[in-house]
Amino acid sequence: MSTTQLTAGFLPLLDSVLLVLAREKGFAEEEGLDLALFRETSWANIRDRAALGHFDIAQMLAPMPLAASLGLTPLAMPMIAPVVLGLGNNAITVSDALWQAMAGQGAPGNLDPALTGAALAKVVKASPRKLRFGVVHQTSSHNYELRYWLSASGIMPDRDIEIVVLPPPLLPDALGSGGIDGYCVGEPWNSIGVDTKGGHIATVKALIWQSSPDKVLGMRATWAEEHPDLVAAIIRAVYRAGLWCADPANHDEAAAIMAGTPYLNSSPEIVGRALTGMLDIGAGVLQQVPDYYVPHASAANFPWKSHAMWYYAQMVRWGEVAASPGNADIAVACFRPDLYRAALAPLGAALPLDDFKTDGTHAQPYDTPAENGPLLMGADRFFDGGVFDPAALDDYIASQSIVR
Amino acid sequence: MPNSALSILIIDENRIRASIIESGLREAGHERVTVIHDVNEVARTIQASAPDVIVIDLENPQRDTLEHFFSLSRAIQRPIAMFVDRSDGAMIEKAVEAGVSAYVVDGLKKERVKPILDMAISRFNAFSRLTRELEQARSELEDRKIIDQAKGILMKTRGLSEADAYSLLRSTAMNQNRRLVDIAQSLVTAASLLGP
Numbered sequence: 001m002s003t004t005q006l007t008a009g010f011l012p013l014l015d016s017v018l019l020v021l022a023r024e025k026g027f028a029e030e031e032g033l034d035l036a037l038f039r040e041t042s043w044a045n046i047r048d049r050a051a052l053g054h055f056d057i058a059q060m061l062a063p064m065p066l067a068a069s070l071g072l073t074p075l076a077m078p079m080i081a082p083v084v085l086g087l088g089n090n091a092i093t094v095s096d097a098l099w100q101a102m103a104g105q106g107a108p109g110n111l112d113p114a115l116t117g118a119a120l121a122k123v124v125k126a127s128p129r130k131l132r133f134g135v136v137h138q139t140s141s142h143n144y145e146l147r148y149w150l151s152a153s154g155i156m157p158d159r160d161i162e163i164v165v166l167p168p169p170l171l172p173d174a175l176g177s178g179g180i181d182g183y184c185v186g187e188p189w190n191s192i193g194v195d196t197k198g199g200h201i202a203t204v205k206a207l208i209w210q211s212s213p214d215k216v217l218g219m220r221a222t223w224a225e226e227h228p229d230l231v232a233a234i235i236r237a238v239y240r241a242g243l244w245c246a247d248p249a250n251h252d253e254a255a256a257i258m259a260g261t262p263y264l265n266s267s268p269e270i271v272g273r274a275l276t277g278m279l280d281i282g283a284g285v286l287q288q289v290p291d292y293y294v295p296h297a298s299a300a301n302f303p304w305k306s307h308a309m310w311y312y313a314q315m316v317r318w319g320e321v322a323a324s325p326g327n328a329d330i331a332v333a334c335f336r337p338d339l340y341r342a343a344l345a346p347l348g349a350a351l352p353l354d355d356f357k358t359d360g361t362h363a364q365p366y367d368t369p370a371e372n373g374p375l376l377m378g379a380d381r382f383f384d385g386g387v388f389d390p391a392a393l394d395d396y397i398a399s400q401s402i403v404r
Numbered sequence: 405m406p407n408s409a410l411s412i413l414i415i416d417e418n419r420i421r422a423s424i425i426e427s428g429l430r431e432a433g434h435e436r437v438t439v440i441h442d443v444n445e446v447a448r449t450i451q452a453s454a455p456d457v458i459v460i461d462l463e464n465p466q467r468d469t470l471e472h473f474f475s476l477s478r479a480i481q482r483p484i485a486m487f488v489d490r491s492d493g494a495m496i497e498k499a500v501e502a503g504v505s506a507y508v509v510d511g512l513k514k515e516r517v518k519p520i521l522d523m524a525i526s527r528f529n530a531f532s533r534l535t536r537e538l539e540q541a542r543s544e545l546e547d548r549k550i551i552d553q554a555k556g557i558l559m560k561t562r563g564l565s566e567a568d569a570y571s572l573l574r575s576t577a578m579n580q581n582r583r584l585v586d587i588a589q590s591l592v593t594a595a596s597l598l599g600p
Contacts, residue, residue, distance in 0.1 A: 044467035044505075052500055075496070138472050165472035167465040179444075 003034040006230060009046045009058035010037055012264050013168060014187040014274045015089045015215045016059050017254060018295060021241035022234070024257050030240075031233035039262065042167050043137040050218060051075035056227075057234060059085060060218030063311040065334040067139040069221075070321050080224055081216035081308075082339035083235045084301050086242070087294040087378070089214050089274060090142055090205035091190040092149070094182035095175050098123065098131065099200035099282065111287060113203040113383040117153025120202070124160050132162045134171050134183035141205075141214050144314035146184040149208050152384035157318075172197050186214065187274035187293070188266050195270065200282030206291050209359070211298050211378035213307050216335075224339070232343035239344055242296035251275045291378055298378035299352055299368070303335035306356040306390040313393065317400045328393060341371075350375040360387035411436040412520060413455035415443060417464060421531045425459065428523050443469050457517055458507040459524045462500065474507065495521060502528040547585040554588035557595045 006028070010016040019037060022028040028035035040046050043061060047068065050058045052075065065079035094102065103109065107119035124131060135143040147157045157163055166174055171183040176197035183193070193199035205212060217238060224231050245254050255272035258264050264271055273279050277292035294300045312331035315321045341351045351371040359380045367374035382388070388396055412434055416422035422439045429437050438453045440446065443466035449455075450473075460467060495518070499505060502525045508517050551573065558569035573591075577584040 041463055041465040042467045044471060045462055048462075048500060048505070052497060054500070137468050138475060165468045167468055170465060 003029060003032050004230060005034045005036060006056050006234060007036045007038065007054070009040050009049055009055040011040055011043065011046065011059060011168065013059075013089075013189075013215070014258065014264070014271065014293065015085050016263065017245055017258055017275075018085050018238045018241040018301075019059060019217075020258060020263055021245055021254060022237040025241065025244060027237040027240045027244070028234070031237045033230070033233050033237060035234075035237070037262070043140070047073055048075055050079070050220065051077055053220070053223070056223060056230070057217055057219045059215050061137055061140045061142075062213050062216050062307070063139040063141060063144070063315065064137075065216065065218045066308060066311055066315065066331045067320075068218075069330050069334050070315075070327060072139065072315075072320060078221035078334075079218050080221045080334055080336050080339075081218050081303050082224070082231060082336040082343070083217045083238050084213045084303050084307075085215040085217060085238070086296075087211050087213055087298065087300045088204070088206040088291055089186045089293040090145065090184055091187070091279075092133075092146060092182060092184045092202045092204070093171075093175065093190045093193045093199040094202050095178070095180075096198040096200065096282075098181045099202070101127075102202070107202070109281075109285065111201065111203050111207055111281065111289065113149055113207050114153070116203050117149055117155070120150075121154045124155050130160070130162050131181045132164060132179070134164050134166045134174060134180040134185075136165065136168050136171075136185055138165060139315065139320065141212075141311070142184040142186075144311065144318075145205055145208050145212075147318060148314070149203065149383070152382075152386070172199070175199055188264060188270045191270045191273050191280065192266070194280055194282050198282075201279060204279075204289055204292060206289055206293075207383055209380075209382050211291065211294065211300075211380045212359075213300075213304070216303065224336075231339055235340055235343035236347060239296075239301055239347070239349065242301055245275070246294075246296035248276075294378065297376070298365075299350070299370075299375055302340055302352055303337050304352075304355065304357055305332045305335050305337065306359065306388070308332050308335040309356075309390050309393060310359065310388050313388075313397050313400065316397050323394075323397055345371070348372055356390040358387065358389045360385070409436075410434060410457060410516065410520070411453050411455045412438070413446075413449060413453060413458045414439045415441075415446065415458065415460040415464065415470070417441055418461065418531075421461070421528070424531055425524055425527045428527050429520065432519065432523060434520070446470060446473060456509045456512055457520055459520075460505050460507070461528075462503045462505050467505065470507075499525050503532070504528045547588075550585055550592060551588045554591045557591055561595075 008019055010019055023035045023037055046058050049055050065081045067073050068076050068079040101123045102119040105119040105122040107116045135146055150157050168185050168189045171185050171189055172193040174180045175193050190201050244250055255268040255275055259266050259268040259271045274293045277289045279287055279289055281287050309332050312328055316323045321327055337355050350373045353369045360382045362380045364379055366377055368377045412429060414422050414425055419441060426437050426439050438449060440449050504524050506521050554573055555566055555569040558564050558572060573584060573587055577587045
């Protein structure tokens with residue numbers, strides 16, 4: 001069978017797993033794709049090479065296609081995301097010194113974001129110097145969820161603590177050398193910080209905002225228009241990789257593949273933690289985190305337009321883009337559930353009927369209406385009880401600007 | 405001369421390449437050239453040298469750090485854009501192919517910056533060519549050593565002259581459609597397995 005070459009950029013992070021499995025387990029080839037994967041060293045390179053067409057598609061942070069489409073980045077151009085590479089996967093890791101101080105202020109050591117955040121707030125208040133946290137890119141889910149957690153805990157980012165940007169592989173070293181006091185990053189870089197630098201995982205994305213998206217497959221809007229068949233093929237390959245990856249029977253094999261030199265170049269044991277959700281959160285304390293990383297369930301690959309809207313609301317909140325109906329429309333148009341549905345309908349996959357959903361109102365799993373459904377969705381609470389209703393965007397933006 | 409007035413900052417972890425670019429810029433009459441190898445020094449350096457143009461290697465994992473620093477740099481009042489002109493796609497393409505990225509203070513005239521970027525691009529390309537040639541020379545030297553060893557083995561065990569040993573290796577390689585060095589390597593490996 002003849003195949004079409006498709007080049008994809010990725011960063012060494014666990015949630016590149018669906019792209020890697022699409023290649024290594026033959027899902028891409030079955031769709032007629034010769035998927036060539038290129039590991040990059042920075043999100044800036046991913047952004048530039050995707051914009052210049054060196055990559056047809058790339059693993060991207062969910063807010064990256066928005067930033068490009070809104071003209072916030074160099075080489076800005078319309079970018080879209082027709083499929084999501086999973087939910088969760090990030091955590092916030094702090095140095096041993098900061099953890100001891102937080103524990104002294106009542107951090108329970110069970111990842112609870114509210115109690116841990118309250119303890120951090122007390123430490124920040126008492127600290128003679130400004131604490132410094134690292135994130136991986138400015139327009140990143142990490143930046144926004146760290147800021148969300150801090151703000152809801154009574155800590156004002158920038159004023160009370162400093163946030164700096166470092167690429168994922170450099171974060172554990174920066175923590176170890178004392179350059180930063182904590183960081184928010186995807187796996188395996190939290191577990192590596194725990195194992196090699198004595199770090200402690202303070203809390204996780206899966207508890208700050210349950211069932212929330214992190215990485216997407218991004219591509220130029222013009223390229224997608226010109227290659228509808230390739231777009232549909234890669235959506236199907238990623239979807240089937242997610243289905244395979246979600247099966248616990250495949251976790252060992254997935255971890256072994258991801259641990260390989262061309263990908264994470266790490267130990268299968270460390271890589272496996274995120275897949276099973278059994279984390280060493282520091283000093284050998286093991287904790288099972290439900291839905292730590294969700295590659296398939298809960299419509300994990302479906303690009304909800306309301307999720308693009310939430311990220312847009314965060315860009316507004318932190319002064320990166322002006323609030324306007326035009327900007328909101330541009331942001332929302334980046335996520336393309338229509339392409340997702342068109343690609344997966346032939347597989348008989350469960351396809352949500354709506355493009356938007358409310359987040360923060362489900363404390364328990366629930367059914368959402370879907371073609372070939374219903375589709376069981378995961379709980380979607382924000383840890384502070386916040387509710388994001390896409391029909392009330394302006395109210396949400398107004399409420400966020402108040403520091404609680 | 406207007407060129408000499410531009411302040412240029414080079415950020416490259418590769419010291420040799422950085423100094424090649426630096427000397428090129430100095431030869432072209434630029435006097436205000438600063439070189440750093442570690443992005444962590446960038447805050448201090450930018451305060452001190454107030455660069456108009458920043459050249460950074462694309463393999464540097466700290467590009468995100470640098471860009472974030474620019475976005476915070478309202479404090480230093482120097483808005484910075486990537487490359488001189490977004491519309492100049494061919495130049496950007498050439499730069500990224502060469503492995504270099506540039507940031508330019510907004511409002512700077514294209515004709516002032518273009519020669520600097522052209523210089524950086526051509527020196528980056530020359531450097532990779534050099535590295536490749538060096539690598540090739542190194543591996544040729546390695547090959548030569550292995551072939552000499554193989555010849556030595558044949559001369560000793562078969563009582564051949566050096567010329568005959570070489571032609572035996574050569575004809576075997578041709579018959580088997582393999583590289584001479586591969587045949588030599590097999591022989592050396594086999595000899596070491598069979599013992600002295």
